[in-house]
Amino acid sequence: MPTRIHVWSDYVCPFCLIADELIDRAIDGRSDVEVVHHPHELRPYPTPTLRPEDAYLPDIWQRVVYPMARRYGVAMSLPTVSPQPYTGPAFRGAQFAADHGVGDAYHRRLMSAFFQEDLDIGDRGVLARLAAEIGLDGTAYSAALDQPEYAERHRRASAESAQADIAVVPTILIGARRIEGVAAEGVIRRALDEAGA
Template sequence: MIAQIHVWSDYVCPFCLIADEMIERAITDRPDIEVVHHAHELRPRPTPTLRPEDPYLPDIWDRAVYPMARHHQVPMRLPTISPQPYTELAFKGAQYAAEQGRAHAYHRRVMTAFFREDLDIGDRAVLARLAEEAGLDPAAYAAALDDQEYAERHRQALAESARMNITVVPTIVIGTRRINGVATEGVIRRALQEAAAA
């Protein structure tokens, strides 16, 4: 029986990449675990996105992101794209990727592209290339970005996030346990054990 880890995240949240890495390590020998990714836009349109040349991002990275990333040995760096991209388009693509059975590969590719390769994940051409690298047909993916069906699915995903009262990303749900923020490998494994015993 496949057990699930549900994760609410945003592609421009550095703590979400760290959480992803912790989950990957915790389930490396667990083919019976499925990770299900859910959308939560930190700054949906028309809210302005952040700029790396302003004081906030370098400060939070120096005080919190880099120390946590080093502690958990997760390579990443503050992206230089300014302003930071909106993630609505990438999330629409995620709906298409899920339909094609490539949701996890797509999620990982988009997340690492932003925080390890400094790629603009708000750019359609960049997203199509990443989708292809995640095993998707780039032309079909590009068409999906303009398909209202996937836009509606994304709206429904955001509505679900609101119903779940998601206010922090990452938020990780395993069984009945809800973890706000990054969870260590040990915490994830224990939550999986508790869920299996319930």
């Protein structure tokens, strides 16, 4: 049975993209590891989302995000989408993607779309196009965004996040090791070794 890396993230969290990249590097060549993505909306509707023209986002990107991205060699830029999108619909779509065996590909496609291509992942047309790019039926995907089943599954996943006391994204759980924030490749590998021992 593979060792699981559980990752709680939000599609509008730049640190989550960096964490995804470092996890991918740490598990490269290891067939005994499975990554499981869990949703944690930083600002669920109707909480106002952030605006890139306000002071906070440019400041935190210049001081923290860009230096970290350069250190780890992850290409990304502050999206211009304003205000930043709500990610509830994208997470409902993630449940549909998981049903069709492409949950991980969907997760990575949305992260790269927002932080590397400046696409509005709150726009349903954009979401359907991205879903089609990874092999999903765009029409069925769009329909799933409105189906109560997927809304309920996302609600349950969000409740599980709250029960797990997730307050920071990314939060990474490997065995008994809980890491809040970005973890370097070596930290992830050691945690995997400990979990497998």
